[in-house]
Amino acid sequence: MRWSKAFIPTLKEVPTDARVKSHILMLRSGLIQQLAAGIYTFLPLGWKSMLKAMGIVREEMNAIGAQEILMPALNPAEIWKETGRDKDMGEIMYRFEDRKGQDFALAPTHEEVITDLARGRIRSYKELPQAWYQMQTKFRDEARPRSGLLRVREFIMKDSYSLCADAEQLDEMYRLHEAAYRKIFDRCGIEYYVVGASSGLMGGTGSEEFMVPSEAGEDRIATCGCGFAQNLEIAASIPAKVEWKELEKGEVHTPNKRTIEEVSEFLGLKSGQMLKSLMFITKSKRPILACLRGDHELSEEKLQIAAGEQIRPAEPEEVQKITGTEIGFLGPTGFADNVTILVDSAVDPEMPFVTGANKVDYHVAGYRTSDIKKMSVADLRQVAPGDMCEKCGKPLSLIQTIEIGHIFKLGTKYSAPMKATFLDENGVAKPIVMGSYGIGVGRILAAAIELFADDDGICWPIAIAPYEVIITALNVNDEKVMSVAEELYKGLSEEGIDVLFDDRDLRAGFKFKDADLLGAPIRITVGRGVEKGVVEIFRRREKTSVDAPIESALQSVLDLWEELFAELG
């Protein structure tokens, strides 16, 4: 492509609405344009990158025998009612009526559609396993779209679904997908962790996420040099020890001291000797009191798992009604049976704590959780800085990450209610055992930019760079410069290299800045070196350049091109 003919609207200044690096650079380099909050047009450059990432995804999915299909984004609401996710999806799903008053939705994911497809077409165990995938637009009415392509309301996802006869087949499919995902992200040139994760709304028996380390990310993971890696939502750990002192048993007056910080400071204790009590209400309206050490944070994900159903924090009025007291003075003391008490496993049952007295302006000292009449112990806390790895005992690191892929073992969560069954060897009808696997393609691009950009602009991994090579011709009015540049452009194009020829009549500095911003891994500068019979080959990420004789320049670039791809494996 000749730049003089291309639509690449680069920006010199930082758009005021963008804060994170990838968003700023995507706008500045003319990859995307915003239409509304969380809704973007892919411009030619951005779409080229997307197509390359999608091409890699497609190759690796095909390589494990998955078959590409395309399902509709427009869904009748009925299929979502069949699985109950009509309600579970809540506000995240776009809903509306058609002209006849029928309920419709824009699909935020496709388990229901795929299950409907399978139940109409899969009859026998002989047809299993199957893996079907698509790259298609998802719609999610996110409460807060943000950070450019990192959280959007309309986005392209690669989603695949496996249909299996039993758990072993599912394990195999899951393993194949994990391996394919590793290849995909390796080939895209990005760094990532594979972490144990929560299944959330998807349900099922196991899941792992592919996480790219980045400060722009919205998730945190806990990792250890020994190979342990889990999403903070569910990560387990050995808690750091807490200092404590003996306390006399009894009520203490704590006027207007509500937070752990206020009370512990008031009483001269470490926050770890406080017992934090948080009230939640389950979907079935059951109140749950979660008790944790004061220096720990609750993981709502873990509490949800322990509760066995969806939960939400109790409203202050509800707390008042159930306990007769205010948030800030809650404790596990003296409750009726209607409140389920869950105590975090890091709480030492024999340690004397200070906790709420369920009486305004009072706490109870010297309280032990072994005093609680009826309670269950569960892992409820979020990994805290200083916690140790359960596997090897060394300190865990907490890292901010972007989620680019997620794989789930669904089991029969969708096939059972939707009656997607097959006949096994004995002629018995069984629900299909399913898995689902997603990749946010746009996030691959954003993550790559976050990982490798420098002060001058993007540094694309070559496999997903919109252009692999840029030829910067300085002084387009110099016939010799232009004939050398044209020759290289022609030669590289014929070799199938994706090359952008900057043939614009602009000053050198301007063209260099634009080239740096766009981030093509290889730049060929054709300028005054031509007099000496050389051009310059510049590596964008390393910022190193070598002079190459004009005659062998084409071959040198081809060699470098191959080398850069080889690095990605």
Next chain:
RNA sequence: CGGGGCGUAGCGCAGUCUGGUAGCGCGUUCGGUUCGGGUCCGAAAGGUCCCCAGUUCGAAUCUGGGCGCCCCGACCA
């Protein structure tokens, strides 16, 4: 959904407090100049000042309502 910020030319902003001809820089177009890290000079085009209502002789500016965008939090395959 709670809190905060913002909305004026394609982009970045000033002007709003204290009502009176809508400005600056970048970009764009034209002419010249320059030509290896966002040249310099000159000229020009480009605006429902987010929308609606009100106050006023007069509203970008004051008042009320609405919408949109960004950030923090809540939430979130």
